[in-house]
Amino acid sequence: MALPKVGSIGEYIREQRQQAKISLRQLAAAAGVSNPYLSQIERGLRKPSAEILNQIAKGLRISSQALYVQAGLIEDREPPSDVITAIRADDALSERQRQVLIDIYESFRKEKHAEDEQTSQNARPRHDSGSDDEPLPEEFLAALEPYAASSGNGNVTQETKEG
Amino acid sequence: MALPKVGSIGEYIREQRQQAKISLRQLAAAAGVSNPYLSQIERGLRKPSAEILNQIAKGLRISSQALYVQAGLIEDREPPSDVITAIRADDALSERQRQVLIDIYESFRKEKHAEDEQTSQNARPRHDSGSDDEPLPEEFLAALEPYAASSGNGNVTQETKEG
DNA sequence: CCGTCGCGTTTGCAATTGCAAGCAACGCGC
DNA sequence: GCGCGTTGCTTGCAATTGCAAACGCGACGG
Structure with a gap:
């Protein structure tokens, strides 16, 4: 029991923090928690309580719900x-x-x-791209063309290396 | 710190439990927590963690979000x-x-x-329904209906959905 | 009357959270 | 090289969570 399966939540927090380009201590201060504790949370060594989770969400300026979802604490189809x-x-x-x-x-x-009806929850926040403000790939813009004119159905999935 | 203002959450849980006509122990079993702990939670003597809160929500068959809102962990009008x-x-x-x-x-x-770099009107319209006349097709409007209604009302709708 | 069952509650206790203090590593100016 | 500030991590420690065991209360049955 010493190892909670909350790894994803920690990764998610770290991801969001780095995306926001703030240091661990900065977020800790913004969230009102201590720096070491936030460090441990991000690495999944601690299972933050709901309050802390909420504070972190606020500090990150992200939706609390997103965090709870990531933590697997809100899973209802709502x-x-x-x-x-x-x-x-x-x-x-x-x-x-x-x-x-x-x-x-x-x-x-x-x-x-x-x-997907099977991959109910793929914890794959593997930010392979987008950590920085990367310019929008043209593939997206190209995919948008058909939409810009008509509101049909159409597929915007850009060709990725997805299996 | 020692006295959290979680009174409401406990009351809410007890309310919901009694409304569901199940005993404290039954809910405890359904939620996977111990009976005494649930008792303390309901009376506001303990501040349940997010996990426990979620389990209780599941045991009560109510929305996890409703519980988080009651706990003050999610701003209802986020x-x-x-x-x-x-x-x-x-x-x-x-x-x-x-x-x-x-x-x-x-x-x-x-x-x-x-x-339009110059015509930047940085107004913050509260998305007042009505004035904004968007020529959206009815399909969109229909899709919007369930969401358009959910706008900041500090009221926790306790859904009395039968199990 | 006495045993048993279920209800919610109270009491210690292990395990965990969450933090203050301190550590090593990196970069920057001198 | 040496200080200075930052970043993130590790270390003890108090406070808290969460639980097993046990308690008092009321109802039902022998």
Whole structure:
């Protein structure tokens, strides 16, 4: 029992922290926890309590729910997908862009729903790319072309090395 | 520190348990925790960890989120004002899909920013339903319905769904 | 009346969380 | 080379979680 299976949560936190480009101590301070403890949490040596988890989420400026999901603590099918709401509320987007994003999002959901019924939860936060602000690959833009005009169904999956 | 304000969470659990007409021990067994501990939790003498909280939620057959909200661990009105945050929080997407969506979103923002750099109206409309007339097809509106309603209401809807 | 069952509660105790203090390693200026 | 600040990690230690065992209470049956 000394080794909790909360590895993924720690990895996720570290990932988010590094993505935010803040040091361990900075996040620890922002979250109101001690630096060593955060270190241990990130490496899966400690199983943070709900309170700590919440603080970290706040410090990371990410959704608490995302963290709980990662921790496997919220698993119910209650879809927290306010993605659409967020998209609609974002006035940094044009109408067209909004529709496209929503359309893509919908298609993704269908895709995933249809595709995977077995891989319920793949803990693979292996950030192979995106750690930094990498410029958007053109493949994505290319994939967007069909969407920019019509809101059909269509597949945006860029060719990746997925099996 | 010694006296957490978790009174509400305990009360809430007890409420739900009694509403479900099950004994403390039954819920304890269903949740996989000990009876005395559950007793202490219900009376606010103990501050259950996220795991325990989750187990109890499962045992009660209620939403884990409702419990976290009661525990003050999730802000009920967690504003998904950020599209990226919402995407990250969406469990219905795969990691890859998330990354793609985020990238697309980023590209959109850059696009728009480049296009009308001067007409940058940085307003923060609270997404007031009504004024915003979006010519979205009904299919989108239909898809939006369940989400459009979920907007900051500090009320914990205790779903009285029969088991 | 007495034993038994279930209810929620209280009492010690092992295991764990979470932290203050201190450590080695890296980079920077002199 | 030597200080200085930063990064992350390791080490003891107090406080807390979470539990097994045991308690008082009320109800049912012999």
